[in-house]
Structure formats: C-alpha cells, structure tokens
Amino acid sequence: MKKFFLLIAVVSISFGAMSQKGKVTSALNYIDQGFLDKAKEAIDQALVDEKSKDWFNTYFAKGKLCQACFESDNPKFKDFYPDPLAEAYAAYEKAMELDPKGTMKKKIITTLTYNSLAVNLYAQGSARFEAKNYEGALKSFESQIIITESDKYAGVVDTGMYYNAGLAAVNSGKYNEAIKHFNKCAEMKYLGITPYYQIYESYLGLGDTIKAESILTGLSSKFPDDKTITLQLIDLYLKSNKTEEALKYIIVAKEADPTNFSLYLAAGITFLNQKKYDESIVELSKAIELKSDQYDSQYGLGAAYINKASDMFVKANEIMDVQKYSEAIDQANAVYAKALPCMEKALELKPDDVYTMSSLKELYYRLKYTDKYAAIKAKLDAIEKK
Numbered sequence: 452m453k454k455f456f457l458l459i460a461v462v463s464i465s466f467g468a469m470s471q472k473g474k475v476t477s478a479l480n481y482i483d484q485g486f487l488d489k490a491k492e493a494i495d496q497a498l499v500d501e502k503s504k505d506w507f508n509t510y511f512a513k514g515k516l517c518q519a520c521f522e523s524d525n526p527k528f529k530d531f532y533p534d535p536l537a538e539a540y541a542a543y544e545k546a547m548e549l550d551p552k553g554t555m556k557k558k559i560i561t562t563l564t565y566n567s568l569a570v571n572l573y574a575q576g577s578a579r580f581e582a583k584n585y586e587g588a589l590k591s592f593e594s595q596i597i598i599t600e601s602d603k604y605a606g607v608v609d610t611g612m613y614y615n616a617g618l619a620a621v622n623s624g625k626y627n628e629a630i631k632h633f634n635k636c637a638e639m640k641y642l643g644i645t646p647y648y649q650i651y652e653s654y655l656g657l658g659d660t661i662k663a664e665s666i667l668t669g670l671s672s673k674f675p676d677d678k679t680i681t682l683q684l685i686d687l688y689l690k691s692n693k694t695e696e697a698l699k700y701i702i703v704a705k706e707a708d709p710t711n712f713s714l715y716l717a718a719g720i721t722f723l724n725q726k727k728y729d730e731s732i733v734e735l736s737k738a739i740e741l742k743s744d745q746y747d748s749q750y751g752l753g754a755a756y757i758n759k760a761s762d763m764f765v766k767a768n769e770i771m772d773v774q775k776y777s778e779a780i781d782q783a784n785a786v787y788a789k790a791l792p793c794m795e796k797a798l799e800l801k802p803d804d805v806y807t808m809s810s811l812k813e814l815y816y817r818l819k820y821t822d823k824y825a826a827i828k829a830k831l832d833a834i835e836k837k
Contacts, residue, residue: 472503478512482519487528490516507550511558514542521571536571540594543568547603556603565604569595576615585622592616610641617649626653644674648683660691678707685717694721712741716748723751728759739793746800750807753793757810760786787817805834 474493481490494513497503517539520528532538543564546555559565576591592615599608617632630653636646647670654663664687670680681704688697701718708714719734735752742748760783767779791814798807808831815824 472497472506472508475503475506475508475512479515482512482515487516487519487523487525487531490519491531505549507546507555510542510546510549511555514539514546514564517542518568518571521575536568536575536591537594539568539571540598559603560605563605565598565601566606569598569604569609572598573609573612573615576619580615580619580622583622585619589616589619589623589625589628592619610636610639613639614641614646617646621649621653621656624656626656629653629656644670644677644679647673651683651687655687660687663687678704681707682713685714689717689721694725697721710741712738712745712748715741716745716751719748719755720751723755723758726758728755728762731755732759743796744800746797746804749793749797749800750804750810753790753797753807753810756786756790756793757814760784760790784817787814790814791818805831808834 474497478490478493478497481487481493490512494509494516497506497509498513503509517532517535520531521535521539523529529535543559547553547559550556572591572595576588576595579585579588579591592612595609595612596616598604599606599612613632613635617629617636620626620629620632630650633646633649633653636642637650647666651663651666654660654666664684667680667684667687670677674680681700685697685700685704688694688700698718698721701714701721704711705714705718715734715738719731719738722728722731722734732752732755735748735755738745738748739752763779763783763786767776767783770776770779790810794807794811794814798804798811801807808827812824812827812831814820815827
C-alpha cells in the first residue's frame with residue numbers, strides 16, 4: 452500500500468510540473484494568435500511558480516511576448532512593459548543562461564530571433580530620435596549594436612547603426628560616446644569623410660579645439676581631393692579667433708574655388724573685425740559681385756563703408772584748416788553714401804532687421820534724406836514700443 456501511495460505522489464508532482472510548463476506552451480500559442488493579454492497572464496503565472504520560474508522556455512516565451520507587445524498597434528498591449536525590447540533582450544539572455552546544454556542558443560540563432568530584435572530596436576531608436584528623445588534613441592541603437600555584434604546574430608552587420616548611435620549621442624551631449632561610434636564608422640569607411648567631421652564637431656562639443664584641429668589637418672592625406680576640408684579649417688580658425696590662420700586657408704581655398712562667394716565673405720568679415728576696412732571692402736565687393744542676394748555680404752560691405760567713414764570723420768575733426776576740414780568732411784560723406792545702397796539692399800533681403808534699420812537711420816540723417824529718415828525712425832519707434 453505504501454508503494455501505491457508513493458507512486459501517486461510522483462505522478463502528481465510530474466503532472467504539476469507539466470501543468471505549469473503547459474502554460475508556457477499556451478502562452479506561445481496565444482502570442483501567435485495575437486491574444487497577448489492571455490499570453491501575459493500565463494507567463495506571469497509561470498514566472499512565479501517554483502516548477503517553471505527557472506525554466507529557460509519561460510524566459511524565451513517572455514522575450515517573444517515583449518517583442519509582440521512592441522510590434523502591436525494596441526495601446527493596451529504596448530503598456531504591458533515600460534521598455535519591451537530591453538525586457539525582451541534580458542529575457543532571451545536569461546533563457547540561454549538557464550540552458551547549460553545550449554539548445555536555447557541554437558534556437559535563437561536558427562529562428563533569427565536576434566535579427567528581428569535588432570530590426571525592432573532600429574525602429575524604436577528611429578522613433579525616439581524623431582521625438583527628440585535622444586538618450587532613449589542612443590540606448591536603442593547601442594542595444595542594436597550589442598545584439599548585432601553577438602554570436603547569436605545571423606547576418607551582415609549594419610554599418611549605419613554606428614552612425615545612428617553617434618548622432619543620438621551628439622544630440623544627447625554625450626560627445627565621448629559619439630566619438631567612439633563615429634570612429635567605428637571611419638574604420639569601416641562608412642560615408643567617406645562625413646564621420647571625421649562628426650568626430651571634429653564632437654571634440655568641439657568637448658571644448659577640445661586642439662584635438663578638433665588635429666582631426667581636420669589630418670584629413671588632407673586621407674581625402675586629398677576634398678575641398679571641404681579647407682572650408683572646415685577656415686570655420687574653426689574664425690571661431691577660435693585665429694584670423695591669420697583663417698586668412699591663410701582662405702587664400703588657398705580661393706585659388707582652388709575662385710567663384711565661391713562665401714570665401715570672399717569670410718575674408719571680408721575677417722578684415723572688418725580687424726578694422727582693415729579697405730581690404731574688407733575689396734573682399735565683400737567681390738562676394739556681392741558673385742552673389743548679390745546675400746544679406747551678410749551686403750550688410751558687411753555697408754558696415755565697412757560706415758566704419759571707414761566714421762574714422763575719416765574722427766581724423767577730419769583734428770584738422771585746423773577750415774577748407775581742408777570741409778574737404779575731409781565731404782570725402783567722409785562720400786564714403787557714407789557708398790554704404791547706403793548696400794544697407795538698403797540688406798534691408799530688402801531682411802526686412803525686419805533692426806540693425807540694418809538703425810544703420811539706415813544714421814545714414815539718412817547724415818546724408819540729409821529727410822523723408823526716408825522720418826520713415827525709418829517711425830518704424831524703429833514702433834518696434835521699440837512693442
């Protein structure tokens with residue numbers, strides 16, 4: 452009789468274990484049928500039961516459910532897990548950890564589970580990036596990288612994921628991580644020179660202008676035919692107030708691209724900031740000759756004439772001879788007059804710019820354009836009252 456009761460007990464225990472493991476099988480079937488609420492109920496029970504909570508298939512099923520929730524259009528299912536793809540990955544890793552024989556790893560590889568998870572993570576990262584959740588996007592893209600670089604991923608590595616991670620890192624202000632990802636792009640020769648520029652910008656973000664400069668100066672040997680390198684160096688030197696270095700590269704760039712108005716504009720503004728007004732006028736006049744509908748060139752040339760005329764007035768006031776003084780004033784006013792068409796064109800290109808209006812107000816006053824002076828003064832007064 453004791454043996455009989457012992458047999459019953461063994462059968463009951465086996466049946467109980469099978470019952471809980473059966474919930475996992477049911478959950479997988481529910482997932483396939485789209486009944487994700489029933490699948491979650493079954494998996495939640497299996498995860499707390501002593502007989503199935505440490506079974507590798509339980510965690511595999513949870514991973515499948517988490518992915519299904521992410522892919523679902525039903526808001527109810529989407530809310531089952533705060534970050535379903537992160538939980539899916541953790542569940543799959545746990546499933547393999549609990550399976551010493553390695554059958555689960557083989558199943559994940561043969562069913563391309565990590566391939567589909569990588570696709571999901573790319574979609575999640577892209578959506579987060581579009582929503583300006585850059586830290587969340589970085590997390591998604593970096594998880595995609597980890598999965599794709601693992602031996603459970605069956606397929607070709609997507610080089611674009613490193614670039615996506617770099618962009619998300621830049622927008623998150625995590626420049627060191629950005630540099631790591633863009634360096635990977637550079638190593639893989641992805642997008643040519645572009646990753647190097649992103650590395651350069653990331654070093655600027657860190658405030659390391661020396662390293663940023665070294666990145667740019669090292670590009671000429673890698674990309675000898677690329678004209679943009681010189682332009683980037685000019686931009687860097689102008690931002691760093693290294694005007695002599697900037698002008699040196701501007702000369703080189705103009706020789707290579709003599710019809711690029713922006714080079715003459717850059718030179719003109721640089722000379723303007725150095726109070727070298729005659730040199731500035733030459734460069735900005737050329738910029739306008741090449742592209743007349745550019746506000747900065749027109750305003751810059753007008754400012755160069757105004758500043759030059761202002762200096763002429765200061766010097767004229769030092770002249771004691773009445774006739775020579777009068778002649779010097781006339782000469783200064785003639786230079787002011789040259790500024791007028793530039794500023795009027797600048798205002799035409801940027802009608803609401805108060806700086807241009809203020810300059811025109813001064814010019815109209817000096818040159819005795821009474822009606823125009825009154826009109827521009829009224830416009831400025833109205834803006835100030837707002």
